[in-house]
Amino acid sequence: MEYRSIPVAALSESPRDSRFAAQNDASPMTHKIADDTARSYSTAKAGAAASSARRSIALFHVGIAGLFATGCGEKAELPPASETTVIELPEPNPANSGGSAEVIEPPDPVEGIDQSTSIDAETAPLNADPALQQDRPPFTQPVSRGADRRPVLNQAKLERAGLRHFKSRRLSMYTDSEAMSCRDIPAAADELFAALVEYFGPLPPARDGSDFQVTGYLIDDQDTFERLGLIPVNLPPFLNGRHRGLQFWAYDQKADYYRAHLALHEATHCFMTCIRGTWGPSWYMEGMAEHFATHRRSLDGDREGEFDFGVMPARPDEFEEWGRINVIQDTVAEGRAIEIDELRRLPAEAFLKNDPYAWSWALCHFLATHPRYRDRFRELSPPALRTRLNQEFDRLFADDFREMNDEWRLFVRNLCYGYDTTRAAIDFSEGTTLSATQPRTVTIRADLGWQSSEIHVTAGERYEIAADGQFTLAQQPKPWVSEPQGITFQYSAGRPLGRLIGTIRPDDATAGGFGTDIINLGRGQVLTAPRSGTLYFRLNDDWDKLSDNRGEVVVRVGNRS
Numbered sequence: 001m002e003y004r005s006i007p008v009a010a011l012s013e014s015p016r017d018s019r020f021a022a023q024n025d026a027s028p029m030t031h032k033i034a035d036d037t038a039r040s041y042s043t044a045k046a047g048a049a050a051s052s053a054r055r056s057i058a059l060f061h062v063g064i065a066g067l068f069a070t071g072c073g074e075k076a077e078l079p080p081a082s083e084t085t086v087i088e089l090p091e092p093n094p095a096n097s098g099g100s101a102e103v104i105e106p107p108d109p110v111e112g113i114d115q116s117t118s119i120d121a122e123t124a125p126l127n128a129d130p131a132l133q134q135d136r137p138p139f140t141q142p143v144s145r146g147a148d149r150r151p152v153l154n155q156a157k158l159e160r161a162g163l164r165h166f167k168s169r170r171l172s173m174y175t176d177s178e179a180m181s182c183r184d185i186p187a188a189a190d191e192l193f194a195a196l197v198e199y200f201g202p203l204p205p206a207r208d209g210s211d212f213q214v215t216g217y218l219i220d221d222q223d224t225f226e227r228l229g230l231i232p233v234n235l236p237p238f239l240n241g242r243h244r245g246l247q248f249w250a251y252d253q254k255a256d257y258y259r260a261h262l263a264l265h266e267a268t269h270c271f272m273t274c275i276r277g278t279w280g281p282s283w284y285m286e287g288m289a290e291h292f293a294t295h296r297r298s299l300d301g302d303r304e305g306e307f308d309f310g311v312m313p314a315r316p317d318e319f320e321e322w323g324r325i326n327v328i329q330d331t332v333a334e335g336r337a338i339e340i341d342e343l344r345r346l347p348a349e350a351f352l353k354n355d356p357y358a359w360s361w362a363l364c365h366f367l368a369t370h371p372r373y374r375d376r377f378r379e380l381s382p383p384a385l386r387t388r389l390n391q392e393f394d395r396l397f398a399d400d401f402r403e404m405n406d407e408w409r410l411f412v413r414n415l416c417y418g419y420d421t422t423r424a425a426i427d428f429s430e431g432t433t434l435s436a437t438q439p440r441t442v443t444i445r446a447d448l449g450w451q452s453s454e455i456h457v458t459a460g461e462r463y464e465i466a467a468d469g470q471f472t473l474a475q476q477p478k479p480w481v482s483e484p485q486g487i488t489f490q491y492s493a494g495r496p497l498g499r500l501i502g503t504i505r506p507d508d509a510t511a512g513g514f515g516t517d518i519i520n521l522g523r524g525q526v527l528t529a530p531r532s533g534t535l536y537f538r539l540n541d542d543w544d545k546l547s548d549n550r551g552e553v554v555v556r557v558g559n560r561s
Contacts, residue, residue: 004029014150024123060359145275147208150215153230161228169193169211171267174230175218181256182218185263188307189214192292194266195309199292200381203274213246214270216263220252220483223509243269255320264309265293280386282348286357287364291323294361307349310368314418327358328415337412340405344390359537366411369421373404401510403428410450410515418544424449428505430454431534434463439558442537446471446549450503450536454555457504457529462560466524467500472552484539484553485522492542496518499540500553506533 071532115229153174155165155383163174168186170193175182193212197203201213219428225231231249235242241250248266253259268289273279289295289308294317298306313319331337343356343363350356367377376396380389397404407426416423417556429452433439442453444467458465467484480487486496494503494520502519506512519527521537537555 013184015459016452027328033084038504055064055397070136139461144204144207148204148210148213148246153215163223163224169213171214171216171559173218174217174262175252176220176221176224177218177252177259179256181259183259185216185218188264188266188295188513190258191307192267192295192309193271195292195399196268199378200272200383203271212271212274214267215247215300216267217247217249218252218259219249219261222251225249241266242508243273244268245268253321257319258321261295261319262294265289268292275383278383278386280389281344282351282356283343283346283360283363284389285393286351288368289309289361290357290361291364291368294319294322294365310365311364312369312417312419312421316417318463323354324358324361325415325417327355328362328412332354332412332415337409340408344393347446362412362415363408366408366421368500370407371425372400372407381508400428406514411479415515417540417543420543420546423447423545423546426450426536429454429534433458434557434559436559439464441554441555441556443552443554444500444537444539445552446473446498446539447546448538449543450538451555453488453535453537454554455535457527457532457535459529459532460530463529463535464558464560465502465521465526465527467521467553467555469522469551469553471498471539471549471553473498473539473549474545475548475550479550483523486540492540495540497541500537500555501540502535502537504529504531504533504535507533508533524556 026416027052051067102545104545105448117430128183157164158174163176164182166175166183166186168190171189173186177462185324207210217225219225235249238249239251241248243249243266248270250261250262250266252276253262266289269285272285272288279285293309294311294313295307295309296311296313298304298308300306300308313322313325316322338359340363343359346356346360367373367501379393379396382388385392389523406422406428410426411419411421411424431454433453433456440453440455442451444456470483472479473482473487479491480497482498484498484500486499488496490497500521500523502521503513503515503517504519505514508531511529514536517530521527535557539549541549
C-alpha cells in the first residue's frame, strides 16, 4: 500500500552523525516509531473521515483498526459473507448516498500447509544461531489456491456512470481517469504476472479452475466509486492504494509513471497473497511489491515496447513522483541511515509513512540484484515459507552477515539514480601481512567499485604506495583518458575523477570507517595506517557511470621502515 504525503514529524526527532553506528546500534527511526505512529494515526484518521463520510461509524473504526493490523493489504482473515457474486449497481444519482451490497471473499483454508509449525513473521528472531534451526520443520508448498470470488459487475451501469474499462488476461481495470496511459496498464500487468511467476514460481491451480486475474479500481472521484458500491464499506481507509484478495483500489496520479507503478504495486500484492496464510514480514511484502512495480520500457532492441520490472531507475524524469532514491539520500544526509535488522523489525504500522516503503524497496532491490546474495534471497520466495521468513533469512545469511551489512551501508550511502549494484559488488578477500622486504602489486580495474588488495595493514605502521597506468572513464563524446592522479576538470564526491583512493576494512567488526574514511592516494604516497585491517582501492567515479570505464592501474605496496 502506498500513502500520499502526511504532515507528520520525521521518523527521528534529531539527526545524528552521518556515519553508521556500530552494527547492533538502534537508529532513531526505531526509537521514535511509536510517537510517529500516533501522529500518523491521527492524521490518517482525519483525512479518511473527510473522504468517507458516508461509511458507518462502526465500520469506519473497524477499518482504522484494520489499517494498523494489515498495512497495505489484508493480513487478517475476512469474516464470512454471502455466496452471492453479483453486485446490482444503483442507477447513477448524485443524491443517492447509499451503495449496493458488497461481496466479501470468505476465508479459504490454507491447503497443504502445516499451520502448527507457523511462526509469527513479525516477531521471528533476528540473527538467530543457525545451529538452533537444524531441526526446523520442512515447509510444504500449497496444492491449490482459493476460488475466484470477485464480484461480477454490471458493465452497462458502470459505463453509464462514466467509468472506462480496460481489460487484459491478468487485469480488469475500471477507472474514471481521463489519462490516455490508463489503457497501457493491463498489458503491463500481464507482463508483470509473467515476471512474478518466473521469480516466485507458478501459482497452484484455483479450486474452481479459474485463471488468475485481478480487478483494479483506479479512482479519480472517490464519491463516484462509493456511490456505485465499488469501495467496500469495511475497507480500511487508504491514502494511495490498497488491495484485498484479487481486487485493489488506487487513487489516480498526475504522473503516468507513478499511476502505473501504484497499480503494479497492488497487483503484486494480489499475486503474492492469493494463497491464504502467506503474508510475510512487512519489509519483505512491501519491499518486493515496490521492487517489481519499479518498471520501464525495455532497453533491449529485441523486446521493444515490452516492460522490464525490478529495475534501478536511471533518471528521475523517467520515474516521475516515485522518489524512493531521494528519500534514502535525504535520510542518510540527516544521519539516520537504517541498518538491515532495523528494517526487518519495522512493524506494520510504520508503513503509515512513505519512508519505510523507500527503505524496504532499497533492501529488497539490493538483495534481489546483488550477485553475491540474490540466489540465496530468492530461496525466500516460496509462499509457504513466509510465516518464518525472518528465521530463514538468518539461516541463509549467517555466514556472511557482516559482509552484507558492510555492502548495504555503502549501497545506501552512495545510492543514486542508475546505481550499478553488480559493478559495486565487493569480493571480500582477507588481507595477509606484507613481507618486510618484498613489496606486492595489485591490479585495480576502472569499471568496478572497491577492490581488495589482499594486503593487511597494521595501525601505526608505514606503507609506501605507488600506482601507474592509464584508463578511460567515458566513451562519449570522446574517451576521457586518466592516470591515477585523476582528472581535475571533473570531480566525483569532491575528488578528481579517476583518482586512486583507498579505505581500510577494519579487523574489528564493530568499528566503522570502511568505505567512508577515504584515503587520497593518486600516484602514491607514504601511508601511516590509521587502523588495522585489509586495504582496499578503487578509481574514483560516480556509481552510475562505471559501465563505460575501460582499463586498469597497477598499485605497488611495500613496507616503509
